[in-house]
Each structure stands twice: as structure tokens, then as C-alpha cells.
Amino acid sequence: MPWLGCSLLLLLVIGCTDGEQHDDAYPRRPIKLIVPFAAGGGSDTFGRVIQNAIETHRLLPERLVIINVPGAGGTIGSRRVKHARPDGYTLLLLHEGILTARHSGSAAYGAEAFVPIAGTGNATQVVAVRDDSTYSDLPSLMREASRNPDSIVFSANIGAPSHFAGLMLQAKQPGSKFRYTQTGGGAKRFAALQGGHADVSSFSIAEYVQFKLSGIRALALLGPERHPDLPDLGTAIEQGFDVESQNMQFWWAPLGTPPDRVETIADALAAAMQTDEVRQTLAEMKITDTVLRGAALEAELQRRERRIAEVAPSAAVELPDFAMIALGCLALTAVAAFIRAVRRRSSGVPRPAADRTERETSAHTGQLAAIGCTTVCYVITLQFQLVRFVPITAAYALLIGGILVWPLIQSRRINATKATVALLIVSVLMSVVMHYLFTEVLVVDLP
Amino acid sequence: MFTEPAVAIEFLLSPTSLLMAAIGSLLGIFVGAIPGLTGAMLIALTLPLTYSMPSELALVLLVSMYVGSVSGGLVTATLLRIPGTPASMMTTLDGYPMAQRGQAGRALALGIGGTFIGGMISWGFLVCLAQPMAAWSLTFGPFEFFALVMVAMVLIATVGGKSLSLGLFSGALGVMIAMPGSSPATGIARFTFGIHEMDDGFKLLPVLIGLFAVNQVIRQVLQGDVGGSAAEVNDGDKLDFRLRDVATHGVNLVRSALIGTWIGILPGIGANVGSVIAYSAAKRASKTPERFGNGSEEGVVASETANNATVGGALIPLVAMGIPGSVIDAILLGALVIHGLKPGPMLVQSDPLAVQTIVGTMLIANLLTLLFLLASVRIMVRAARVPLFVLVPVVMIFCVIGSYALANRMFDVWVMLAFGVIGYLMERFHIPIAPLVIGFVLAPIGEEHLAAGLMQSGGSLMPMFTQPISLGLSLVALGLLAWTLWRRFNDGKAIVLPDESS
Numbered sequence: 005m006p007w008l009g010c011s012l013l014l015l016l017v018i019g020c021t022d023g024e025q026h027d028d029a030y031p032r033r034p035i036k037l038i039v040p041f042a043a044g045g046g047s048d049t050f051g052r053v054i055q056n057a058i059e060t061h062r063l064l065p066e067r068l069v070i071i072n073v074p075g076a077g078g079t080i081g082s083r084r085v086k087h088a089r090p091d092g093y094t095l096l097l098l099h100e101g102i103l104t105a106r107h108s109g110s111a112a113y114g115a116e117a118f119v120p121i122a123g124t125g126n127a128t129q130v131v132a133v134r135d136d137s138t139y140s141d142l143p144s145l146m147r148e149a150s151r152n153p154d155s156i157v158f159s160a161n162i163g164a165p166s167h168f169a170g171l172m173l174q175a176k177q178p179g180s181k182f183r184y185t186q187t188g189g190g191a192k193r194f195a196a197l198q199g200g201h202a203d204v205s206s207f208s209i210a211e212y213v214q215f216k217l218s219g220i221r222a223l224a225l226l227g228p229e230r231h232p233d234l235p236d237l238g239t240a241i242e243q244g245f246d247v248e249s250q251n252m253q254f255w256w257a258p259l260g261t262p263p264d265r266v267e268t269i270a271d272a273l274a275a276a277m278q279t280d281e282v283r284q285t286l287a288e289m290k291i292t293d294t295v296l297r298g299a300a301l302e303a304e305l306q307r308r309e310r311r312i313a314e315v316a317p318s319a320a321v322e323l324p325d326f327a328m329i330a331l332g333c334l335a336l337t338a339v340a341a342f343i344r345a346v347r348r349r350s351s352g353v354p355r356p357a358a359d360r361t362e363r364e365t366s367a368h369t370g371q372l373a374a375i376g377c378t379t380v381c382y383v384i385t386l387q388f389q390l391v392r393f394v395p396i397t398a399a400y401a402l403l404i405g406g407i408l409v410w411p412l413i414q415s416r417r418i419n420a421t422k423a424t425v426a427l428l429i430v431s432v433l434m435s436v437v438m439h440y441l442f443t444e445v446l447v448v449d450l451p
Numbered sequence: 452m453f454t455e456p457a458v459a460i461e462f463l464l465s466p467t468s469l470l471m472a473a474i475g476s477l478l479g480i481f482v483g484a485i486p487g488l489t490g491a492m493l494i495a496l497t498l499p500l501t502y503s504m505p506s507e508l509a510l511v512l513l514v515s516m517y518v519g520s521v522s523g524g525l526v527t528a529t530l531l532r533i534p535g536t537p538a539s540m541m542t543t544l545d546g547y548p549m550a551q552r553g554q555a556g557r558a559l560a561l562g563i564g565g566t567f568i569g570g571m572i573s574w575g576f577l578v579c580l581a582q583p584m585a586a587w588s589l590t591f592g593p594f595e596f597f598a599l600v601m602v603a604m605v606l607i608a609t610v611g612g613k614s615l616s617l618g619l620f621s622g623a624l625g626v627m628i629a630m631p632g633s634s635p636a637t638g639i640a641r642f643t644f645g646i647h648e649m650d651d652g653f654k655l656l657p658v659l660i661g662l663f664a665v666n667q668v669i670r671q672v673l674q675g676d677v678g679g680s681a682a683e684v685n686d687g688d689k690l691d692f693r694l695r696d697v698a699t700h701g702v703n704l705v706r707s708a709l710i711g712t713w714i715g716i717l718p719g720i721g722a723n724v725g726s727v728i729a730y731s732a733a734k735r736a737s738k739t740p741e742r743f744g745n746g747s748e749e750g751v752v753a754s755e756t757a758n759n760a761t762v763g764g765a766l767i768p769l770v771a772m773g774i775p776g777s778v779i780d781a782i783l784l785g786a787l788v789i790h791g792l793k794p795g796p797m798l799v800q801s802d803p804l805a806v807q808t809i810v811g812t813m814l815i816a817n818l819l820t821l822l823f824l825l826a827s828v829r830i831m832v833r834a835a836r837v838p839l840f841v842l843v844p845v846v847m848i849f850c851v852i853g854s855y856a857l858a859n860r861m862f863d864v865w866v867m868l869a870f871g872v873i874g875y876l877m878e879r880f881h882i883p884i885a886p887l888v889i890g891f892v893l894a895p896i897g898e899e900h901l902a903a904g905l906m907q908s909g910g911s912l913m914p915m916f917t918q919p920i921s922l923g924l925s926l927v928a929l930g931l932l933a934w935t936l937w938r939r940f941n942d943g944k945a946i947v948l949p950d951e952s953s
Contacts, residue, residue, distance in 0.1 A: 042778070043495035049785060052498075071859050075651030076633045076640065080858070083647055110638045110650075157907050163638040185593070185907040186636045186899065191774050191781065198772075201592035201907065214788065218772055288788060323905060326898045327630040327641050334627045337620040341882075344616045372672045379847060379868065386851070387861040401844035408672070408840035423840070430841050434848045442856060 030092055030265050034067040037095050040081025042074040050125065050253050051097045053285050057276040064272045077101060077163065079111045082256075086117050090258040092265030095121065099253050100165050103305075103312050108163030115305050118256035122270045123296035123304060124277055125286060127208045128227035129169050129249040130237065134197050135219040137204075142224040142243040145204060146173065149180035158182035159193045159202030166193065169206040169226055169249040171315040176245045194220065208251065209233070209290040226250070233290060248311070252294070252304075270297045367411065374407045394435045401431035459807035462507060463815060471508055472515040472812060476819040479519020484527050484535040486660050486853035490520025491778045498786055506790030507808045513786055514766075514809055515816035517779050518570065521722055521762055522820045525562040525755050526831055530555060531846055533664040533853075537655050537892075538722035538761075541730040541754035543663050544885055548746030555832045561748055562755040563824045564696065565704065569756035570817040572708035573715065573763025577770065577810060585771035588716045593904035594915045596717070598924035600897035603728050603889070605932045615939050618886045621877070625890025628653055635895045636902030648862040655723070657854040657867035658891065662884055664850050665871025668843055670878070700752045703733050711757030715764020721777050722758040724896070727889050729757030744885060763813060770806055773798065783809075 037055070041047045048070070055068045073081035078101045088094035096118065105111040131142065139145040149156050160167035167184060174180045182204070187196045190211035196202040197220055204223075207215065209231060212222055224240040225231055226249040240247045255273060257266055274295045276282055283293050296304050382400040385391055405427040412418040462468060482493045494516050501509035524539030529546030542562060549558035576584065591599075604622075631642035632652020643649035697704070707729035714725035733753035734743045743750045761777070768774040775781035792802050799806050854867040877884055908914050915921050 043492050045781075048495065049498075073859050075654075075858060077638050080648075080651050080860070083650075084860075108638060110633065110640065154909065162636070183907070183909060186903045188899075189781075191784075195589055195774055196592070199589035199592055210788070214773060214784075288791065322910060323636060323902050326634075326902075330623070330626045330630050330894070334620075334623040337616065337623040340616040341614075341620040344614065368673050372669060375672060375843070383851065383861065383864050383868065386855075386864075397848060401848060404847065405840050405844045408843060412840070426838075426841050427844075430844055434845060438848065438852055442852060 030268060031064060031066040033093065034069045035064070035093050035095060035269075037068055037070050037097055038081045038085050039070055039072050039097050040074065040078035041072065043072045047097060047099060047253065048072060049289075050291070053282055054124070054273065054276050057279045057282045058272055060281075061276070061279055063275050064268075077105060077110050079105055082111070082118075085256065085258055086113065088258050090119075090260035090262075092257060092261050092269070094258065095269065096256040097253060098256060099251050100308065100312075102254065102256070103309055104163060104165065104168055107312055107316050108167075110163060115254075115256075115309065117259065119259055119261050119266055120301050120305060121255040121257055121266050121297070122273045123252045123254050123301050124273060124294065125253050125291040126227075126294045127210065127251045127289075127291045128225060128231060129165065129206045129208055129251065130212045130222040130226065130234075131169065131173065131204060131206050131224050131240070132197070132212060132220045132222045133204050134200070135221050137221065139204075139223060141238075142173075142240055142245060145223055146177040146180055146245065149174060149182060150177050153179060153181035154183050156182050156204060157202045158184050159187040159196040159205040160184050161188055161193070162186045165249060165251050166190075166206045168312055168315065169247070170204075172247045172249060172311065173240070173245060175315045176247055190215075194218070206249070213290060231290075252296075252308075254305075371407055371411075375404050378403050378407070394439050397435035397438070398431040401434050402427055405430065456807060459804055459811055462804070463511070463808065463811045468508060468511045468812075469815070471512045472815045473819055475512045475515030476519035476816050477823060479516040479521075479816075480523035480526075480820060480823055481519075482516075483520040483523025486527065486533050486535055486656065486664070486849060489536060489857075490517055491782065493520060494779055494782050498782060501786065501790075506787075506792060507804060509786060509790060510783075510805060510808045511812045511815075513783055514812040515819065517783070518759075518762055518813060518816035519820050519823075520779075521759050522563075522566045522570075522755075522824065524758075525566065525751075526559065526824075529558045529562060529751075530831060531664065531842075532667040533846065533849065534659050536722075537659055538726055538758040539754070540659050540663070540723065540888055541726045541885075542751055544730075544744050545747045545750030545754075547663075547667075548744075549748070549751065552746055554746070556828060557748075558746075558751055559824075559828050559831065561696065561700075561751045563821065563828070565700075565707070565752040565754075565756035566759045566824070567817060567821045568697075568704050569708045569711055569758070569760035570763060570813070570820075572705065573712040573760035574810075574813050574817065575763075576712050577763045577767055577813065581767045581771040584716055585768040585774070588768060589772075590920065591717060592918075592921075593900040593907060594918060594921040595924065596900035597897055597904055598915065598921040598928065599717075600893050600900065601928040602924055602931065603724065603731070604893055604897065605928045605935070614881070615936075617882050621882050621884065622886035622890040625887035625892075626894040628658065628887070629891050629894035634902075635899035636906070648860070651858075653866050653870075653891075654857060654863055655892065656857050657863040658870050659888065660850050660854060661867040661870025662874035662888070664846055665868060666874030666878065668846055669871060669875045671839060672843065700749065702736070703749050703752050704756050706732060706736070707753040707756035708760040711760025712764035712767075714757070715761030715777070716767050721765075722761040723892050725761040725764075726754040726758040727892060729753045731889075744883065766809060766813065770798070770809060 037051060039048050039051045051070050055070055058064055058068050073084055075081070078098055082096055082098055082102060082105075085094055085096035102115055102118075106114040131145075133139050133145070139148065145156070158170045160170060162184065170182050170184060174182055185196075185202060187193045187202065187205070190207050193202070193205040193207065194211070194215045197205055198218065206226070207220075209225075212220070213233065216222075222234070222237050224243055224245070225234065225237045226240050226247055228239070228241070228248060230237065230239060255269065257269070274297065277293050277295045286293050378400065382396060385396050386393070390396075409418060409423045409427070413420045413423060463472075478493060479490060483490060494513050497513065497516065501512060504512075520536065521538055524535035525542050525546065527533045527535040528539040528542040529550050532543050532547040534540040534543050546558045546562060549555070629652065631649055633640050633650060640650045710729040710732060711722075711725040714728060715722070730743075730750055730753045733749050734740045734747075737743065737747070737749050739747070739749075765775075765777040765780050769780045769784060773784065775784045787798075787805065792798065792805050850867055850871075851864055854863040855861060857863055874884060877887070904914065905912070915925060
């Protein structure tokens, strides 16, 4: 088959040009930064601000490429970095969620599974209520929470810092307990307060400043000192509750990454944080321009870990097991469908719709099997990155196109040259152009 | 809202901002048509490029991308049975059968017309009723949301096709497929069988691409005839949208646009659910419900009108109260902040030009999207005429890259392939796919809100029946269910064998 030859040749020619260079200089190729949240979120925006500064000021000789690996509260992305080769070319940007994930039960590992590079920026949280709420300050809220435990509804993103802010507060007032409800991100929590579906919640300063005019009022700032943008808002510590909740963006490398490479990245990050545009953007986002590294970073991580570990979340209301209910429904409907099928067959009702099966000859089944196998091989090759994207994709397009068109060429229904040219165009277009579009224009990390 | 409209109009009609709107809509359409690339992705990646632009110009670019990206999905959905964005999944159900019958041009024209009218009606709401509607939407708490999801879930029973039991089975299967991964209420993983890649469950896009596109590839290969093309085009080149259609589909257009706008306003429920509900409502109201799923014009119109109407709807809480109604709106909100504007109820007073720019751009982007789509219909239909042996590699590579690009992982590619086989087997055994998709989309939303409601009430279901809105919606759900079952059992023959009775 000329197709096989053609595609193998393509594979060889393009596949062999990629020689790995081994050298001590770092970095020699673009560094991948895994952001374990979707594009457009807070962490992603922060990462892109820093990335922008590193590129415009050439703080690293190579590019820093942001790759979004969202899912499961950041654990899909963090797990990928945990298992990545510790060569300094795969990094992780993950905030305090890395500390809370283990205590809320969504991951079995925490900060100890990574080498911390740096902690940058600090977004302080505030505790806020609706404008017309009867609570005037933090003590009045906490008094009510201990007088009538489990009656004040605290809107949170369960397992995330907003939840832990409430848990830390109630730990400081004996006998108090909030009733937590799952709401989600800042905008949804604000809507829940406004609609009267919750009594209190916590927000980052940026969110609070944004929503303040729409009718919420902060009771306390959960930071060590007052914030210049909110000079009248007392901290929780001032009001007698030793609680701090500040979300810091931490940069991580896999365990075993050489210390000098960690230093190189930390230097670049520290320099990026000092640039004018980063400072200006962070000021607008109400994030401080703190940079922690080395011993100070270790100490801060331990301090935060302690604060969070103290208040392991208690189980909320006993929720029905939705998954089991779904399984039950599925079983029930499956039985119903089965009974109906049996009854139909026995009552001799003709099967609906003329079956297309008659046209499905064995030749076509063979083609389908060949295409299926090729596709599985293609995906496996991509998964284990045996060959680079462009050659394998071109080969794949040629192969399955060839499988489909081969019988037609044999029966002389299609001109062989014409088909070859068409398939070559398609394979080149789909491999090279798609590769360019996705990696260069849209910054997707194709294998 | 329009105290000084002259300034805004002058700005919006300047060549620079028109150019921005054109670039934005074109890129949006393009990204919307390619599976795996979403409008949210495009806008998030563009945002850093706008840092140096004046804020109004940045808004023009971003909002027109938003409008374009919701509209582009209908092209691939109709011609290739690949929903370019999840919001177009209901369009594949009827658009593709129409294209197969040789009415590709007609299906596209109806979709484009619906897109435009849906956008314009929701724009009208954005201009006139932003303030009161946003305020009312706040009264929706967890139980109200759950009741709303229940209303939509009941519709599974109606879109199920010929057999009620198979439809319900398919719906339950969809709900079950949504279960693995992190629980939407507590974040704890379940049904992952120890496989960490499963911690986030099955994502919507790989499942949809598999169920529709890969399934289609399998069927076409088995049917042979690879020298032929996917869509047999007879009168397909003709752009077949007549003024008469506005009259024929008038009620459907208005109803779908209203549903879309309203779903758009509610935070966290996006264009997907809007088109699902509008589609089901159109089927219920239709005189020929049996044609839904086999190339019904009404289905295409309902789906595309509603998903575009959610754009205007979702902008309402953003403009009026600074609350983003969708992921893309959240990014737009971020853009406002980065450009030094203060979103919230005071935005209209503090920076009327920004509000007028958003509102005006939506109008311009809708017009431009209409123009671009109409101008390219002919080329797009031709593209669907390429022989199968060329089309199959293209579609398969799109499916693979698209699934991968969503979250940069191969797991989604395997999920996509597996659901291709599942979709093929389901159709082989005459199990309808639409209920599965609806169950899969709605289950996590329903679960999240029911759990939130129970956590808020301390485990009691009572608020569901003591609060007027949730009580009303629950009654609607019950009523719809009872009516559907009654009709199924009393009137069954007329539905099962429509061709003979008519």
C-alpha cells in the first residue's frame, strides 16, 4: 500500500529531527507553568500578569507558557506536576488550596509533595454581611453564633479558603457554630447575601470593594493590619479574634528539582513582582506585592498549615447519597426498558424503523475496525509522546483516509492521483496548521 | 441608562471600534465553530492583549467575541454533527438531519436567523428591563434553582422519542454519567474507582463530541459510500430564509428568546441549559412533535434562538449589579476592574460610557455576526460536500485535539472515544441520545443546589414548599409530568405512529 509507505516516510523524516540537548544551562526551552484552574479565573489572571512581565522584561531567557489544567478544585493539575519530571521545566501555580485540599478530603497530599519556589501576592479576606444586617461588628456576630449555634447561615465555597475563614472564626469563640452552605465563587456568594439566602460570608478585598456599593458591609478584615484602601475596617485581631485568612499564590516545582533551578525561577519571579506594571495591576486587584522565598517561605507555609489543621471541617448536614439515588433510578429504568422490549418482542410488534444493518457489509466492518485500531494507536502515541504531534497527526490522517479510499481506488471509482493529492493536502493542513493554531495562537500544550 | 447616547454612538461608529467589533465577531465565530475551543478561552487569552487599549475599545473587542462565539457553534453542529460549543448540542439533533436531507442551507439559514432574533430580543431586555430583572433574579435561592432544574428534568420525558421507557432510561444514564468525580456540593470524589484522572468526572464537551461526532463517523463508515459526502446538497446552496419564516416561527422565536434571556440572567446556568429548555418547550408546543430529532425546523430555531438570547440575559446582572451571570461575564467583569472601572449598581452613573459601550456593542456584534454568517453560508455548505475519505480524518483530528485542548489532558480524548462507541450502540438499539444529554447537563446543577438548600435549611426539604417561587415551580414540574404521562398512555398510538394518523 503506498499509503503506509508514505506515512512511514513522513514519520521518519519529521520525527528524527528532534534531538534532545543535554546541558547544564537552564532554561534551554520554554518552561510550562501549570495553572490548575480554567482560563480567566483569579489564579489564571495572576499567572498571566507575571508571565507578561517576565516576557516584556526578558527576566528569563526562555518563555514561560501557561497551561490550564482545570478540575477537581485544582487537584488534577497539581497531581500532574507532582508526577512530572523534576527538571524545572514543569511548574505549578497554586494558592492556599494546596493546603486546604488535604484537610477537606479532596487530596491525599499537601505542600510536602512539592518544592516551594516562592509565595507571591497576598489577598486578604474580609467577613461581610448584608447592609441592613443587625450585626454591627465581629463580636456581635460571634456572640449570636454561640448563643444560637447552627442558626447563622454562612455562605461558602466548601473546602476553599472562604469556608476555612468561617471555621477559624468559630474556633476562636467557644460554643459558636455557623451553618455552612455551598454557594461557590465570590459573585455567587454576594448574590446569596443579597437575596437573603445567607447571613454572612467572606470575600477577598477585591471582591468586597467591587460589591460594597451594591449593599454589603464588612465586619472585619482577616489580615494582620488594616488595609490602606479600607482604613476604617478593623482587623479581626483588633476585635479580639486571632484569625488571619490571606490567600497567597504559591509557585511549586516537583520534589527533586535541582535547587539552583528553583533559585533561577524564584529570582525571575521576585524581579517580575518589582516591575511597575505588575505593581500597578496588583494594586488594582487589591493584592499586596509581597514576595516570600527560602526560609521565610518555609516558615509561612508551616504557619498557614498549622492554622488550617487546627480547624478540620466537621461534616455538614447529612446529605442524601445522590450517586446511589442516580444508580437506583438507572437500575429501575433499565428494568422498565427491558420489560418493555421483551413484551414488544413477544407481542410481535415489528421493530421500529427500517434497519440500516443490511447495508453494513463485512467489508465496511473491516474498515471500521482498521480505523478504530489506528485511532487507538494514534491516541496512545500522543499520550506517551512517542512521536511529536505534527508527524503522527499527518500519518494518522493519511492512514485513515487511505483505509477509506483504498477500495474505491481498487474498483477504479476514484482516480488514485487525485485521492493522493487530496489526502496529502488534508494531512499537511490538519497537522501543521492545527499545530500552529493551537500552540502558537491559542497556547494549548499539544503533546 | 442613555443619558448621553450621542457620545457612545459616535464612538461605536468610529472606524476603530467597528474594526474591533468585526475582528471580535469573526474570531468568536471561528472559535465557536471549532470544538474544544470556547469563547471563554478566547476572551481569557485576549484580555492581556487589551491592557494597553482604552477601556471602551477593549470592551468592544471582548463583547463582540462573546456574541460571535455563541453563534459559531451552529455551523459545525449542522454540517458535521459536531457541536462546536456545548450550547449548540440541541442544534445537532435537528440541524444535522436537515443537512442530510439536502437542506443544509435552509438549516443554517434558520439557525442564523434564530441566532440574530434571539440576540436582538435579549438585547431589548438588556436595554429596557435590566434593573428590575436583575433584582428579581436575586430572589432565586437554592431551592428555587432546584425546582427550576426539576421542571427542565421533567422535559426528558417529552423529548424521549418514540418510547417513554427508553427515554427515561437514557435520561437516568445521563444523570449517572454525571455522578463520578468531585461532588458539586462537597468536593469529595466518588465513583472514581481509584483512578485520579476521574477526580473531575466526565467533562461535557468530550462526552458531547463523542456522542455526536464520533458516533456519526462510525455510522458513516459502516454505511460505506465513502466517495460520497456527508450532506447531500440539493438546494443547499440557496440561502433559504424567507420573511414568511418570521411569521411561521414567530411564537417559537419569542418563546425561545424569553427562555434564553431568563436562563441567562440566573447566575451559573448557561447557554447549554437555555437551549435545552427552549428546545423541549418548543417540542411540547409543536403541532408536529414527532419531527423533533429528525430534522425539525422548529428545533433548530428554538435551540439557536435561546442560546444566543442567553448572552443578553447574562449581561443584565453584570451591567445592572456587577454580578456575572456566566463564566465569560466573570472574565468581562475582570476586564472592567483591570481597566479601572468599578462594576456594580453605580456603574451606570459613574461610567455611563462603559455601559453604553457594552450594550451598543452587543447590537453591532449581532448585526456583524449575522452578516458574516450569511456571507459564508455558501462556502460552509460547499465544505460539507467534500468526500468522506477526506472528511473523516478532518473530523477525527478535530475531535481529538478539541477534547485534548479543553483541559490539556489525554484522559478527555479517551472519554470522547468511549462515548463515541456508546453513542453508536445506543442509536443501534434505538435508545434516544437527547435525554442522556439533558440528564447529564442538569444533574450536577440540580445536585449542587439541592445540597446547598439542605445545608442552608439544616436538612429540611420544607422551604421547597413554603417559598412561593419554588412551590410554584414544583407544581409546574408535577403538572407537566402528570400531563405527559397521561398523554403518553391515553394517546400513545397517535405519538408512536404519527405518519399513519396524519
